[in-house]
Amino acid sequence: MMTETAPFRPIEAGSQPANDTPLYRSTGLRHPARPPLRIPQTVTETTGPRFRPVQFGPIADLSVVNRKQAVGERIIVRGRVVDEDNRPVPHTMIEIWQANTGGRYDHPGDQHDAPLDPNFHGSGRVFSDADGWYQFVTIKPGAYPWHNHHNAWRPNHIHYSLFGTGFGQRVITQMYFPGDPLLALDPIYHAIPDQAARERLISSFDINITSPDRALGYRFDFVLRGRHATPTEQG
Amino acid sequence: MLVATSHQTIGPYWHLIEDPAWSNLLRFGAEGDRIVLTGTVTDGGGELVTDAAIEIWQTSPAASDGFPAFGRCQTDATGSFRFTTLKPGPVAGLGNAQQAPHVAISIFARGLLTSLTTRLYFQDEPLNESDPVLSLIEDPARRATLIARKVSDDAWHLDIRLQGENETVFMEI
Ligand SMILES: [Fe+2]
Numbered sequence: 001m002m003t004e005t006a007p008f009r010p011i012e013a014g015s016q017p018a019n020d021t022p023l024y025r026s027t028g029l030r031h032p033a034r035p036p037l038r039i040p041q042t043v044t045e046t047t048g049p050r051f052r053p054v055q056f057g058p059i060a061d062l063s064v065v066n067r068k069q070a071v072g073e074r075i076i077v078r079g080r081v082v083d084e085d086n087r088p089v090p091h092t093m094i095e096i097w098q099a100n101t102g103g104r105y106d107h108p109g110d111q112h113d114a115p116l117d118p119n120f121h122g123s124g125r126v127f128s129d130a131d132g133w134y135q136f137v138t139i140k141p142g143a144y145p146w147h148n149h150h151n152a153w154r155p156n157h158i159h160y161s162l163f164g165t166g167f168g169q170r171v172i173t174q175m176y177f178p179g180d181p182l183l184a185l186d187p188i189y190h191a192i193p194d195q196a197a198r199e200r201l202i203s204s205f206d207i208n209i210t211s212p213d214r215a216l217g218y219r220f221d222f223v224l225r226g227r228h229a230t231p232t233e234q235g
Numbered sequence: 236m237l238v239a240t241s242h243q244t245i246g247p248y249w250h251l252i253e254d255p256a257w258s259n260l261l262r263f264g265a266e267g268d269r270i271v272l273t274g275t276v277t278d279g280g281g282e283l284v285t286d287a288a289i290e291i292w293q294t295s296p297a298a299s300d301g302f303p304a305f306g307r308c309q310t311d312a313t314g315s316f317r318f319t320t321l322k323p324g325p326v327a328g329l330g331n332a333q334q335a336p337h338v339a340i341s342i343f344a345r346g347l348l349t350s351l352t353t354r355l356y357f358q359d360e361p362l363n364e365s366d367p368v369l370s371l372i373e374d375p376a377r378r379a380t381l382i383a384r385k386v387s388d389d390a391w392h393l394d395i396r397l398q399g400e401n402e403t404v405f406m407e408i
Contacts, residue, residue: 008408012238017348024244026346029279030397036352036407039368042328043294044339044354045408049305050298055263084237097251105248109286123251159246167292167339168408170350174243191348192241201241225239 006227007041008168009084014194023187025148041168046227048166051093051127059124062096062138070120072101072139074215077175077203079135081128081162084226088132094222095161096124096136103142112144137215143182155182155189164224175220176202242350245343247286250309258308260291260320265302268322271390272355272383275314276342279398283314287344291355295323295336322357328367335362335369342395352406355393358385372404380404 019031063070081089099105102114106121120139128134143153157174183189192198209217256262276284287310298304308316323336335356342351356363363369372378380403383391395403
């Protein structure tokens with residue numbers, strides 16, 4: 001019987017980026033030089049916060065502000081949150097943030113010379129349903145320059161933050177779009193050693209999510225770390 | 236079997252999801268032993284890290300509708316974070332072990348492709364001597380990177396160093 005306090009299984013080799021990734025310049029002085037200390041998973045690591053929509057209100061449509069439509073290509077993103085055993089993760093919170101259609105964040109630190117859109121803020125929050133499904137509506141984000149190297153542009157992407165059921169499942173990631181030529185040049189995307197793991201961050205166009213006369217649909221699933229079968233197993 | 240989704244950096248613009256209220260874990264009305272936890276984050280060049288997201292999670296006191304047991308705070312222009320929460324008590328460890336009062340910390344920032352995990356312990360807690368995680372660290376100077384300094388009756392301070400001299404002990408779980 002799987003319990004929600006059983007320890008998490010080890011991280012699959014090659015599936016996670018190394019913090020020491022010289023091609024991504026900002027890692028230089030920020031990555032720890034020493035290897036991490038492997039610690040046993042106690043209740044601190046195996047459990048985690050719960051967020052309820054009544055205290056953390058959902059924002060499932062980023063494409064409208066004050067009932068006014070944002071500029072850009074409206075899209076629907078839909079998918080499932082599951083764990084490594086393909087068990088749905090129900091009622092879990094997903095935080096969302098992104099640039100507008102011009103590749104500009106509604107953020108004081110973003111100095112990119114692309115227009116802000118008064119009808120687009122670019123942050124949202126949704127919860128998976130009882131079967132792990134989530135969905136939201138937004139504007140397809142634009143690419144933007146980021147000065148990591150000469151002529152550096154981030155591929156179109158949406159940022160996500162998920163909590164899952166335990167501290168050890170916490171993940172912040174980015175979703176990309178199929179066919180983006182900038183992916184081949186992006187050191188953040190390529191920091192993930194395993195190609196298959198990298199490619200799982202690319203959403204897929206889905207005609208069944210696409211809404212007639214309204215918006216294209218993209219499918220993107222999240223997989224959170226699986227747990228050992230018994231509470232005492234450590235690995 | 237599926238493989239867990241890869242992490243990517245939180246980037247410099249994560250404040251779009253920031254809510255300063257989240258740094259106050261008492262905002263839903265929890266009562267008890269109120270404490271303030273402050274700290275700074277510096278990089279391997281000794282520069283302040285002014286765009287990080289610091290998250291805390293504690294299993295004591297237990298989470299409830301009135302106490303989220305979870306908080307998030309940005310590091311500000313002085314590289315500092317500040318939480319208001321309840322003082323944790325001892326926490327059950329594996330087997331018969333008991334853990335000293337502690338708070339789990341996750342650090343996200345531009346330049347970090349995956350989160351960094353560490354723990355905050357409290358100066359002068361007798362249980363620190365026998366804590367099963369602190370005991371894994373042989374070098375007392377390394378162990379000290381996890382122990383917050385008591386700055387007043389109800390406030391503790393921890394400086395986190397991402398790299399280099401006095402580098403904080405980060406953990407893999
Ligand atoms: Fe971004």
